[in-house]
Amino acid sequence: MHVFHFGDSDKRLFGVYHPPAAQTPAATHGVVVCQPFGHEYIRAHRTLRTLARRLSDEGCHTLRFDYYGCGDSMGSGEESTVTQCLADIAAAIDELKDMAGVLRVSLVGVRLGGALAVLAAARRRDVDRIVLWDPVIRGDTHLQELSALQAEWLAGRTYMAVEDSSEIIGFPFSNQLRTEIADVDLCGVPKWPGRQTVVVTSLGVECTGLREQLERARVPSTFQQVSSSCDWTRPAAVHKALLAPEMVQQVVGAFERRGAA
Amino acid sequence: MTERPIVFGSGCSLVGVVTEPRKGVRAADRPACLFLNAGVIHHVGPNRLHVHLARHLAELGFLSFRFDFSSRGDSDARSDGLAFAEATVIESREAMDMLQKNHGCERFVLMGICSGAVASFQAALADPRVVGAVLIDIAAYPTTGYYLRRYLRRARSLESWKNFLRRNLPGRLLRAPRAPEEAAAPGEIETLFGTFVLPPRSEAERAIAGLLDRGVRLLLIYSGSWTAYNYRDQFKDAFPGLMKRGAIQVEYYPDADHTFTRLASQRRLARTVTDWLVRKLPEAGTQNAA
Numbered sequence: 001m002h003v004f005h006f007g008d009s010d011k012r013l014f015g016v017y018h019p020p021a022a023q024t025p026a027a028t029h030g031v032v033v034c035q036p037f038g039h040e041y042i043r044a045h046r047t048l049r050t051l052a053r054r055l056s057d058e059g060c061h062t063l064r065f066d067y068y069g070c071g072d073s074m075g076s077g078e079e080s081t082v083t084q085c086l087a088d089i090a091a092a093i094d095e096l097k098d099m100a101g102v103l104r105v106s107l108v109g110v111r112l113g114g115a116l117a118v119l120a121a122a123r124r125r126d127v128d129r130i131v132l133w134d135p136v137i138r139g140d141t142h143l144q145e146l147s148a149l150q151a152e153w154l155a156g157r158t159y160m161a162v163e164d165s166s167e168i169i170g171f172p173f174s175n176q177l178r179t180e181i182a183d184v185d186l187c188g189v190p191k192w193p194g195r196q197t198v199v200v201t202s203l204g205v206e207c208t209g210l211r212e213q214l215e216r217a218r219v220p221s222t223f224q225q226v227s228s229s230c231d232w233t234r235p236a237a238v239h240k241a242l243l244a245p246e247m248v249q250q251v252v253g254a255f256e257r258r259g260a261a
Numbered sequence: 262m263t264e265r266p267i268v269f270g271s272g273c274s275l276v277g278v279v280t281e282p283r284k285g286v287r288a289a290d291r292p293a294c295l296f297l298n299a300g301v302i303h304h305v306g307p308n309r310l311h312v313h314l315a316r317h318l319a320e321l322g323f324l325s326f327r328f329d330f331s332s333r334g335d336s337d338a339r340s341d342g343l344a345f346a347e348a349t350v351i352e353s354r355e356a357m358d359m360l361q362k363n364h365g366c367e368r369f370v371l372m373g374i375c376s377g378a379v380a381s382f383q384a385a386l387a388d389p390r391v392v393g394a395v396l397i398d399i400a401a402y403p404t405t406g407y408y409l410r411r412y413l414r415r416a417r418s419l420e421s422w423k424n425f426l427r428r429n430l431p432g433r434l435l436r437a438p439r440a441p442e443e444a445a446a447p448g449e450i451e452t453l454f455g456t457f458v459l460p461p462r463s464e465a466e467r468a469i470a471g472l473l474d475r476g477v478r479l480l481l482i483y484s485g486s487w488t489a490y491n492y493r494d495q496f497k498d499a500f501p502g503l504m505k506r507g508a509i510q511v512e513y514y515p516d517a518d519h520t521f522t523r524l525a526s527q528r529r530l531a532r533t534v535t536d537w538l539v540r541k542l543p544e545a546g547t548q549n550a551a
Contacts, residue, residue: 005266046301241302
């Protein structure tokens with residue numbers, strides 16, 4: 001494991017590189033993990049670290065990183081934008097290719113990170129496989145769900161008036177960020193990127209329209225659902241660490257037996 | 262301000278980030294701040310609170326370090342089977358060793374929420390380099406005032422009366438209540454790791470007095486959702502002798518939740534911590550560093 005900063009000098013990003021486990025054959029495949037956003041990022045952190053470790057055990061060069069304005073990366077939450085996140089994913093892909101010597105990478109995207117992964121991959125030709133974990137399909141629907149979650153979570157906490165209506169569960173969502181998220185629509189991506197797409201969903205998550213979109217695009221794809229919930233929309237879970245061994249297993253499964261492919 | 266990711270630790274690989282003031286500011290003249298994990302939340306803190314604080318403190322000339330204990334966040338698990346409570350003390354001291362060696366820091370302030378406050382307190386007891394601690398939602402001892410407010414609130418609560426009727430009326434005339442999300446009995450603290458049982462009051466008083474004897478200053482902050490604490494002067498009423506010594510500041514935020522989710526409560530917390538550090542800490546503990 002190697003922790004480091006990368007990217008533009010005025011917008012340094014925090015990254016954690018997990019090299020392939022020593023016992024695996026020399027690997028030529030890289031995986032960039034595109035994290036979820038806001039409180040979902042906090043909830044998922046340790047589980048995504050486990051995922052990265054498991055992927056490195058499978059022989060993948062794996063990079064986790066924080067978007068600008070998120071986690072340990074530079075910038076404040078008020079500066080977060082979709083445009084910047086897409087630039088950050090591009091920088092992470094380039095960084096992993098450079099440091100691991102791989103030619104192509106796969107992307108694992110969780111929630112909004114899934115939508116960002118697809119949009120970032122659509123801008124380049126070196127993305128091999130895209131694995132989506134409970135991906136956000138439509139940004140406007142996602143914002144509605146987040147707002148409803150915030151309202152429901154606050155409903156039982158009368159001592160906590162929220163003056164700043166732009167915040168959602170502890171994180172600022174600027175007008176620009178909201179506008180850009182609202183414009184996200186994976187069913188409207190004109191040319192679906194990547195050689196293959198794997199969609200893994202937890203209990204209760206539906207990917208309305210995505211299957212049809214992938215069939216239209218004639219992209220080889222598989223859809224898998226696990227029997228446990230990630231509780232993305234349950235108010236009592238907004239501060240609970242995400243434990244999702246089944247989801248991790250399914251995502252790792254997308255890379256198993258890959259070896260040095 | 263500059264930040265640098267660090268891997269350190271002897272028992273396993275522990276990960277953290279050092280935040281330094283701009284070049285030319287001698288941070289070693291001030292105590293360095295350590296942010297300890299709040300429960301299982303990784304080193305950025307609840308709602309990224311540790312990152313905000315670290316960068317704000319750097320502007321004021323303080324060096325800080327946020328890191329993950331073993332089996333938390335980005336850090337590895339220990340292989341020696343050490344109990345978590347013991348590991349937090351050892352690993353906090355290793356973080357101080359690293360900062361002393363690499364940055365010349367000799368005095369430290371520890372800060373933590375919930376289980377992070379417990380870890381901060383235990384590490385402060387164990388290491389004389391600690392000159393201050395910010396303990397957020399740590400143990401609280403019930404007082405007469407606490408019980409009065411607790412039962413007065415219950416008497417005013419429609420839900421409490423419904424519960425009373427549920428228990429005392431035959432049959433199920435009322436639906437069962439939903440399980441409370443944030444419930445803790447006096448004398449116990451519900452943490453993300455389970456229930457933490459308070460030490461006897463006299464034991465806690467002796468331990469805190471020992472810190473004050475060393476010149477350690479304490480900032481205690483309690484949130485409104487911490488059910489073991491329900492009015493501003495509860496600590497003062499529980500430990501009047503300790504408060505008279507003038508080295509403890511207590512703040513009560515009735516409108517904040519346990520992880521300071523509101524942006525306004527995050528800003529208020531940051532102001533309180535930085536004001537306390539600037540006003541109370543630069544001179545504290547110099548006798549230990551001498």
